[in-house]
Amino acid sequence: MNGCPGQRGQRGDLTLPSASVRVPYVGRPDTQRWGIYAQAVAGWESILGRPAPAPTVLGAHGKPVLSPVLVEWLMGLPEGWVTDLGLPRTRALHVLGNGVVPQQAEAALRRLLCPHEWVLA
Structure with missing residues (x-):
């Protein structure tokens, strides 16, 4: 599962x-x-x-669509990091989708720089 x-x-x-x-x-x-x-x-x-934040917002067609604010939050970015740039919703989602999750980047760098700390038993 x-x-x-x-x-x-x-x-x-x-x-x-x-x-x-x-x-x-x-x-x-x-x-x-x-x-x-x-x-x-x-x-x-x-x-x-x-x-x-709320997971959805109302789209142009009046139906719920994914909220960029939720995506920004899920990625652990500071509030408004992308969503306060004044981008249209779809463009904000595009920017977020091409972004880096800071916690994952940190973990990857730690693993690359200190591989001996990541040896699994």
Whole structure:
């Protein structure tokens, strides 16, 4: 099952969905709003120190579409990093989609620069 709490990668390390459910969180996961992702969202809220924004906004056709503010939040970027640039929604999503998640970049650099610290037993 993809994303289950015990899922591990090829080397025995936790996958991102597995690791995210192990993050301590403050408050109660909002299962009404986030369903099966509530615990991971609550953990990320604790790490970032700010609540999750609405996942959708109304699109030009009046139907819900993905919110760039949520994507920015999911990537761990500072609030307004991309969304305060005044870009149209689709362009903001394009910029975010081509962006780098700072936490992943840091982990990659640490692994490249200090490979001895990443040896798995």
